Amino acid sequence: MSERDYHIKVMSQSDLLLAIDWAAAEGWNPGLHDIESFYAADPNGFLVGYLGDEPIASISVVKYDHSYGFLGFYIVKPEYRGQGYGWALWQAGLKYLDGCNIGLDGVAEQQANYxxxxxxxxxxxxxxxxxxxGPVPEPKDGDLVNLETVPFDDVESYDQGFFPTARTAFLRAWLMQTGSTAVGIKQQGLLVGYGVMRPCRNGYKIGPLFANDALVAEDIFLALKALAKSSENIYLDVPEVNLPAVALAQKYQLEPVFTTARMYTKQIPEISVDRTFGVTTFELG
Structure with a gap:
């Protein structure tokens, strides 16, 4: 390490904006308005490494509760890589999440290090x-609804089947994110799937896309897809073990452009990967 003072602190909002810019430079295509939702999840869960007065490294270690946390935004400015700064920040992040089962969606080439x-x-x-x-389809089975018309408690109850623990503050902010659209399918008055599409540096990302079956997922996907122009890109992050989800992406000529590895420090949580047709966000799980 350099003789200049290297110190780690909790990010300010401006630090997080800088980390989001770094993520964009890495090709991760962050959302335009993610910052409010991320901060809502855990305002203490974003760390930055400073070399003197210069921010050079970032990591997010969002603690959802005492049992579960998620790691992301692990970035070191290119000119400072391989000098120990990232490792020091990594250790500080793991210390913050000590005792938790920690998840991450990491780039595949870093699996060995993880x-x-x-x-x-x-x-x-x-x-x-x-x-x-494309056109907004008539749902094959059920009613397409704006998620704003569904009580938040109902949405959160449904969401808990797909996440290891409650994420109330994050979810509330995510559903209301500036520029985003959230829709669901109800059958006999019950929510059987929902999806969110938000604007990103390039095009739009659909995430999450949760559904009880592939037909419901397809209806939600097409309803959101129709909101973007045919000249605009859309992105869907799919667990590769969910073969119907992969088939949905392929059916509508989406092409694979990037892969990640979902990893955990403890047991694999009992979540409905088979009903996860789109991951919420690689940064926060």
Whole structure:
């Protein structure tokens, strides 16, 4: 390490904006308005490494509760890589999440390094890219609704089947994110799937896309896809072990552009990967 003072602190909002810019430079295509939702999840869960007065490294270690946390935004400015700054920040992040089962969606080439810190592979994710546009379909079974018309408690109850613990503050902010659209399908008055599409640096990402079956997922996907122009890109992050989800992306000519490895430090949580047709966000799980 340099003789200049290297110190780690909790990010300010401006620090997080800078980390989001770094993520964009890495090709991760962050959302335009993610910051409010991320901060809502855990305002103490974003760390930055400063070399003197210069921010050079970032990591997010969002603690959802005492049992579960998620790691992301692990970035070191290119000119400072391989000098120990990232490792020091990594250790500080793991210390903050001590005792938790920690999840991450890491780039595949870093899997070996993550294993050294106790992470084990659960499954891979594939980012698919395609074009927006198309008509809004009539749902095959059920009613398409704006999620604003569904009581939040009902949405949160449904969401808990897909996440290891409650994420109330994050979810409330995510559903209300500037520029986003959230829709669901109800059958006999019950929510059987929902999806969110938000604007990103490039096009739009659909996430999450949760549904009880592939037909419901397809209806939600098409309703959101139709909101983007045919000239705009849309992205869907799919667990590769969910073959109907992969088939949905392929059916609408989405192409794989990026992969990640979902890893955990402890047991694989009992979540409905088979009903996860789109991951919420690689940064926060």
């Amino acid at each position: 294993r050294k810190s106790g992470f084990a592979l659960a499954y891979g994710n594939i980012r698919f890219e395609g074009n927006g546009g």
